[in-house]
Amino acid sequence: MNVNLVKRTLAAVVATGALALGMGAAQAEEVKAGFVYVGPIGDHGWSYRHDIGRQAIEAALGDNATTSYVESVPEGADAERVIRQLAQTGHNLIFTTSFGFMNPTVKVAKQFPNVKFEHATGYKRDANVSTYAARFYEGRYVAGVIAGKMTKSNIVGYVGSFPIPEVVRGINSFMLGAWSVNPDVKVKIVWANTWYDPGKEGDAAKALIDQGADIMVQHTDSPAPLQVAENRGIVGFGQASDMIKFAPKAQLTAIVDHWDEYYVARAKAVMDGTWESTDTWGGIDSGMVDMAPYTNMPDDVKALAEETEAKIASGEIHPFAGPIYDQAGELRIKEGEDATDEMLLGMDWYIKGIDAELPK
Amino acid sequence: MDWLIPLILTVITASTPLLLASTGELITEKSGVLNLGVEGMMLVGAISGFAVTATSGSAILGILAAIIAGMLMSLIFAFLTLTLMANQVATGLALTIFGVGFSALVGSGFVGFAIEPLPGLHIPLLTDIPLVGEILFGQDFLVYLSIVMVIAVGFFLSRTRGGLILKAVGDSHHSAHAIGYSVIKIRYMATMFGGAMAGLAGAYLSLSYTPMWAENMTAGRGWIALALVVFATWRPGRLLAGAYMFGLISVLQLHAQSAGVHVPSQFMSMLPYLATVIVLVIISSDRAKIRLNAPACIGQAFRPAQ
Numbered sequence: 008m009n010v011n012l013v014k015r016t017l018a019a020v021v022a023t024g025a026l027a028l029g030m031g032a033a034q035a036e037e038v039k040a041g042f043v044y045v046g047p048i049g050d051h052g053w054s055y056r057h058d059i060g061r062q063a064i065e066a067a068l069g070d071n072a073t074t075s076y077v078e079s080v081p082e083g084a085d086a087e088r089v090i091r092q093l094a095q096t097g098h099n100l101i102f103t104t105s106f107g108f109m110n111p112t113v114k115v116a117k118q119f120p121n122v123k124f125e126h127a128t129g130y131k132r133d134a135n136v137s138t139y140a141a142r143f144y145e146g147r148y149v150a151g152v153i154a155g156k157m158t159k160s161n162i163v164g165y166v167g168s169f170p171i172p173e174v175v176r177g178i179n180s181f182m183l184g185a186w187s188v189n190p191d192v193k194v195k196i197v198w199a200n201t202w203y204d205p206g207k208e209g210d211a212a213k214a215l216i217d218q219g220a221d222i223m224v225q226h227t228d229s230p231a232p233l234q235v236a237e238n239r240g241i242v243g244f245g246q247a248s249d250m251i252k253f254a255p256k257a258q259l260t261a262i263v264d265h266w267d268e269y270y271v272a273r274a275k276a277v278m279d280g281t282w283e284s285t286d287t288w289g290g291i292d293s294g295m296v297d298m299a300p301y302t303n304m305p306d307d308v309k310a311l312a313e314e315t316e317a318k319i320a321s322g323e324i325h326p327f328a329g330p331i332y333d334q335a336g337e338l339r340i341k342e343g344e345d346a347t348d349e350m351l352l353g354m355d356w357y358i359k360g361i362d363a364e365l366p367k
Numbered sequence: 368m369d370w371l372i373p374l375i376l377t378v379i380t381a382s383t384p385l386l387l388a389s390t391g392e393l394i395t396e397k398s399g400v401l402n403l404g405v406e407g408m409m410l411v412g413a414i415s416g417f418a419v420t421a422t423s424g425s426a427i428l429g430i431l432a433a434i435i436a437g438m439l440m441s442l443i444f445a446f447l448t449l450t451l452m453a454n455q456v457a458t459g460l461a462l463t464i465f466g467v468g469f470s471a472l473v474g475s476g477f478v479g480f481a482i483e484p485l486p487g488l489h490i491p492l493l494t495d496i497p498l499v500g501e502i503l504f505g506q507d508f509l510v511y512l513s514i515v516m517v518i519a520v521g522f523f524l525s526r527t528r529g530g531l532i533l534k535a536v537g538d539s540h541h542s543a544h545a546i547g548y549s550v551i552k553i554r555y556m557a558t559m560f561g562g563a564m565a566g567l568a569g570a571y572l573s574l575s576y577t578p579m580w581a582e583n584m585t586a587g588r589g590w591i592a593l594a595l596v597v598f599a600t601w602r603p604g605r606l607l608a609g610a611y612m613f614g615l616i617s618v619l620q621l622h623a624q625s626a627g628v629h630v631p632s633q634f635m636s637m638l639p640y641l642a643t644v645i646v647l648v649i650i651s652s653d654r655a656k657i658r659l660n661a662p663a664c665i666g667q668a669f670r671p672a673q
Contacts, residue, residue, distance in 0.1 A: 047471060047582050048475075049471060049474065049475050049478040049581070049582050050478075050581070050582060051478050051479050051581065055478075164625065195625045195627070196624070196625075197621050197624040197625045197632075198624065198632035198633075198636075199621075199636075200632060200633060200636040201586070203581075203583075203586070204586035204587075205572075205576075205577040205579070205581055205584050205586070206381070206384075206572065206576055206577055206584070206586060206588070207586065207617070207621075209576065209577050210377055210380075210381055210617070210618055210621050211621045211624075211625075213373070213377045213621075214377065214618070214621040214622040214624070214625045215625045216373075217370060217373035217374065217377070217622065217625075218370070218622070218625040218626055220625075229577070229579075229581055229584075230579060230581075231577045231579070234481075234577060234578065234579065238484060252479055252480070252481045253479075253481045253579060255481075362627070363627065364629050366631050366632050366633060367631075
């Protein structure tokens with residue numbers, strides 16, 4: 008861990024140094040967007056997708072926008088330095104793309120009232136700080152519907168990272184989707200207790216397949232579980248980005264983080280002077296949650312998946328529509344109501360029917 | 368018994384990279400050199416093996432590239448610590464940090480590439496034997512190589528003249544020097560053997576275990592390999608047992624979870640490390656035995672007397 012920290016720190020220091028050298032004075036009407044990533048762009052997942060969004064700004068605004076980024080910034084004291092460095096070097100729009108950047112972002116924002124800040128997955132806002140996140144659970148509901156149709160053993164293998172609300176919400180949503188078409192589906196969950204360890208994620212997937220799972224779902228960051236699915240001849244879902252290259256015969260679809268439109272819109276707003284502090288939690292309808300092409304499934308399942316996706320986008324289906332009970336049998340969401348955002352954000356309970364104990 | 372065979376197969380793949388890397392480090396340490404750069408050498412081996420396999424289409428070339436890359440990394444270490452006499456601990460740590468960054472730099476163009484995993488052995492009849500067939504005759508060749516190497520190293524250390532010389536250099540470099548052995552040259556070779564094996568372990572990760580390249584994909588296995596050498600008290604037989612025990616526990620906890628055993632998953636994730644600590648404590652209780660096998664000059668720079 009220490010080594011990793013040192014490496015990240017070095018990377019951050021080198022990158023900020025380079026930024027300081029490369030950046031000239033600010034120009035008022037042009038957008039100069041800076042990005043702070045928690046991981047390397049090469050993670051083929053979270054940070055990679057944010058960088059795709061950054062490139063979209065350059066493509067859409069052409070000469071009116073320049074962008075720069077600092078990758079592998081640890082969540083801690085370094086983050087504040089990196090963010091301040093970006094603000095001092097003439098950036099007028101700064102995206103900080105990890106939950107742990109919340110406090111440094113708000114702190115630096117107070118010192119630079121003319122710079123606009125966009126913080127991903129947080130909840131602290133200010134006059135010049137917006138927050139944004141994506142409703143990935145909507146995509147997991149669609150995946151659940153597909154899994155319910157595709158499974159023969161009626162056992163789904165789920166590789167989890169950590170039992171936090173984001174992941175628990177995903178499991179619940181997935182199973183609600185699966186049960187909507189096939190009430191006999193069971194889920195086996197293995198917690199890898201890591202976001203990123205290809206070998207361990209792959210071993211977890213193997214264990215699940217050995218226990219009879221014929222659908223692989225993951226909420227960890229590397230393509231390893233899906234790759235194991237490919238090698239073992241079962242099917243599964245990609246995570247964060249389209250992983251079809253790793254599993255041409257196994258990927259059914261992938262829940263893709265898609266920040267492009269949001270980033271371009273926010274950059275344009277800065278350009279036009281219409282930028283305001285907002286709180287965005289975008290789902291399939293906003294395009295933030297994107298489903299990779301539906302592959303390796305019969306046409307009727309594909310049609311059902313597309314229909315489900317469209318209905319979620321239109322609001323006809325809400326994955327967490329009541330009545331929903333928790334494992335203890337307590338009614339959590341009443342009939343005729345949908346889960347509130349507050350409830351979704353703090354979800355730390357499994358829905359009724361999941362035969363597993365949630366680690367605390 | 369249905370679960371047993373797949374479990375064993377998974378354990379073999381989880382243990383092999385640990386065994387490969389720690390076998391190399393064992394020889395390095397036996398010569399009196401402590402190279403903490405195993406993680407970095409593995410990563411550079413992993414990306415070299417992957418990059419060459421992905422561009423040339425030949426896994427054999429990839430594996431050779433990984434071995435050479437690991438050796439070059441260890442050569443940097445050897446030059447700094449043996450010729451320039453830099454501190455071994457600091458240099459080893461620096462080598463790991465360098466390897467993490469360097470492999471990420473080289474690998475940035477290879478993220479998202481997919482390759483075919485190394486093919487498993489298939490001997491008609493033998494591989495098809497029920498139960499044990501696939502375990503004994505269905506692995507890829509790096510698995511067999513890891514076993515052969517640890518046995519060969521055991522034989523080399525205990526049964527050959529070369530092994531005796533290596534141990535002499537590691538136990539008392541001044542005595543070895545006095546009777547005419549080139550301490551520095553022998554340590555160079557031992558260090559490079561360690562590098563080659565670490566490179567091979569990296570290649571196993573990126574070509575067979577999870578056939579892809581991703582930054583930092585070793586995820587700490589180099590450090591476990593280092594711990595295993597101490598855990599085995601520098602004895603190849605125990606190294607083999609230790610690597611497989613570590614692989615077994617780490618895989619068993621995943622199987623237990625998916626089988627629905629209600630034990631906190633955080634506790635299960637901790638188990639392999641807990642087991643390592645416990646075994647270390649048991650082994651260390653007999654200090655004489657450790658002294659018997661531990662290279663006495665480990666980590667010390669050698670300056671020939673005038």
